[in-house]
Amino acid sequence: MPRVNRTAMLSLLIVSSSVFLLFQLYYYRKYVSKQPGPHILNPGGPLSSSHSQWQAVKKFLALAQHFRLPLFLADTAALSLLSQVALRQRERLLREPHCSFLCTGRPITSFALHANLWKYDPGFLMAAEQKGFELLELRGEDPRLASLDTLSGEEIPLYFLLRFRSYIIQVVFLYERSGNYLWHGALRLKAHMDRSFAPFRLLDYGRHAGAYDRPELILTVLDGLDVRVPRNLTHFLDQQQHAHFLECRYRDARNFLQLYPDDSSAAAVDFRRKAKSLLHLTAQTLTSLEIPFWLSSGTCLGWFRQCSIISYSRDVDIGIFISDFRPDIIAAFRDAGLSLKHKFGKVKDSLELSFQSDDIKLDIFFFYEDGDVVWNGGTQAKSGRKFKYVFPRFALCWAELLELKVRVPCETLDYVTANYGATWSIPVRSWDWKSSPSNVQENGVWPVDEWPELIQVY
Numbered sequence: 514m515p516r517v518n519r520t521a522m523l524s525l526l527i528v529s530s531s532v533f534l535l536f537q538l539y540y541y542r543k544y545v546s547k548q549p550g551p552h553i554l555n556p557g558g559p560l561s562s563s564h565s566q567w568q569a570v571k572k573f574l575a576l577a578q579h580f581r582l583p584l585f586l587a588d589t590a591a592l593s594l595l596s597q598v599a600l601r602q603r604e605r606l607l608r609e610p611h612c613s614f615l616c617t618g619r620p621i622t623s624f625a626l627h628a629n630l631w632k633y634d635p636g637f638l639m640a641a642e643q644k645g646f647e648l649l650e651l652r653g654e655d656p657r658l659a660s661l662d663t664l665s666g667e668e669i670p671l672y673f674l675l676r677f678r679s680y681i682i683q684v685v686f687l688y689e690r691s692g693n694y695l696w697h698g699a700l701r702l703k704a705h706m707d708r709s710f711a712p713f714r715l716l717d718y719g720r721h722a723g724a725y726d727r728p729e730l731i732l733t734v735l736d737g738l739d740v741r742v743p744r745n746l747t748h749f750l751d752q753q754q755h756a757h758f759l760e761c762r763y764r765d766a767r768n769f770l771q772l773y774p775d776d777s778s779a780a781a782v783d784f785r786r787k788a789k790s791l792l793h794l795t796a797q798t799l800t801s802l803e804i805p806f807w808l809s810s811g812t813c814l815g816w817f818r819q820c821s822i823i824s825y826s827r828d829v830d831i832g833i834f835i836s837d838f839r840p841d842i843i844a845a846f847r848d849a850g851l852s853l854k855h856k857f858g859k860v861k862d863s864l865e866l867s868f869q870s871d872d873i874k875l876d877i878f879f880f881y882e883d884g885d886v887v888w889n890g891g892t893q894a895k896s897g898r899k900f901k902y903v904f905p906r907f908a909l910c911w912a913e914l915l916e917l918k919v920r921v922p923c924e925t926l927d928y929v930t931a932n933y934g935a936t937w938s939i940p941v942r943s944w945d946w947k948s949s950p951s952n953v954q955e956n957g958v959w960p961v962d963e964w965p966e967l968i969q970v971y
């Protein structure tokens with residue numbers, strides 16, 4: 514090809530690409546810059562609808578900042594997206610104005626509000642309305658005032674729902690509870706409320722009450738917006754999955770205590786004080802080992818029936834799934850100042866540990882899953898006889914006992930009924946663990962040559 518032609522070709526290329534560049538610049542100025550907002554990195558839905566989600570969040574955050582709402586992003590979809598992005602990639606993404614995390618393809622974005630740090634300001638809702646949000650505020654009883662002595666009638670705000678176009682911002686009020694955790698209530702619509710205000714089934718929060726550890730927060734820039742998020746995302750999302758909280762049944766407990774007044778003798782008061790400190794120590798020890806446990810037997814009955822400890826029970830009973838067993842559990846309790854009193858069974862069958870603290874015993878029953886039931890074992894030291902206590906399957910929920918956040922079987926009534934029969938609400942002082950429980954079964958005898966290993970009493 515002759516040299517002249519090549520030069521001409523090059524010039525033509527330069528001219529045409531300059532024209533194209535100019536056109537792009539023009540186009541950008543005319544169309545894109547007029548619509549302030551993010552580009553779409555992963556277009557999951559139509560551009561315009563994702564834009565409105567981002568705009569709803571942006572508007573909301575600007576208001577929230579103005580009214581100093583102590584918020585953090587609690588949206589499971591957005592936080593999951595964020596947790597899946599590698600740290601290095603995140604650095605870059607967070608600085609760019611793409612709607613990568615907040616445009617989740619869901620019509621809701623959830624935030625949590627630390628209610629103890631915010632003085633309720635109705636001006637916030639008025640300002641939101643002026644900015645084009647439609648509002649729904651949901652209130653509920655304040656459980657912090659409920660106790661055996663007083664039943665609260667006071668209502669506190671539990672949720673704000675703000676609607677912008679078809680997007681919902683859910684604000685969950687988190688309250689400090691006396692067991693040093695955060696609590697939110699269940700979202701329940703009153704009769705007069707608009708059931709079509711939001712896709713209520715899709716909300717991350719509100720199907721039931723929830724309990725959370727106070728998360729450590731960090732301020733970050735997400736899709737061009739300043740927002741606080743939990744530092745440990747997987748930990749927060751994990752908690753969110755298992756946050757279901759059960760309030761103690763104070764009304765029933767009060768009725769129970771009117772029929773059977775609590776023992777207020779010095780010995781009973783002393784026992785309750787010791788049981789409380791043993792329960793706190795147990796929770797501390799097992800939490801540090803990341804072993805979940807729940808209140809079992811008499812301790813569970815005490816919570817369920819009277820929101821307290823049964824003063825004549827003389828021990829604290831907890832359950833642990835055998836799949837969560839760790840051999841260092843014994844050393845951990847020893848380090849916490851408890852001494853091993855007995856060890857029955859083995860990891861494969863009917864394991865049971867008992868520790869002594871002052872004059873109270875901590876019984877740890879290990880539970881085995883078997884089809885649609887769950888069971889724990891019992892062993893009679895002198896005869897080697899084995900027993901089995903069978904329960905219907907259950908999930909674990911949070912509850913509060915003696916100013917401690919603890920787990921209980923969510924299906925508490927079924928659990929307690931399995932163990933104590935339909936008359937669980939009538940106190941029984943003479944209790945034989947081998948024959949009294951409704952769910953006890955004979956389970957053979959340990960082979961004599963294995964007794965030294967399977968029946969250890971200290």
Ligand SMILES: *[C@@H]1O[C@H](CO)[C@@H](O)[C@H](O)[C@H]1NC(C)=O
Nearest residue numbers: 744745746747748749751752
């Ligand atoms: C985050 O929490 C998980 C438990 O859910 C824990 O295993 C992990 O070590 C935590 N990560 C950091 C960086 O603290």
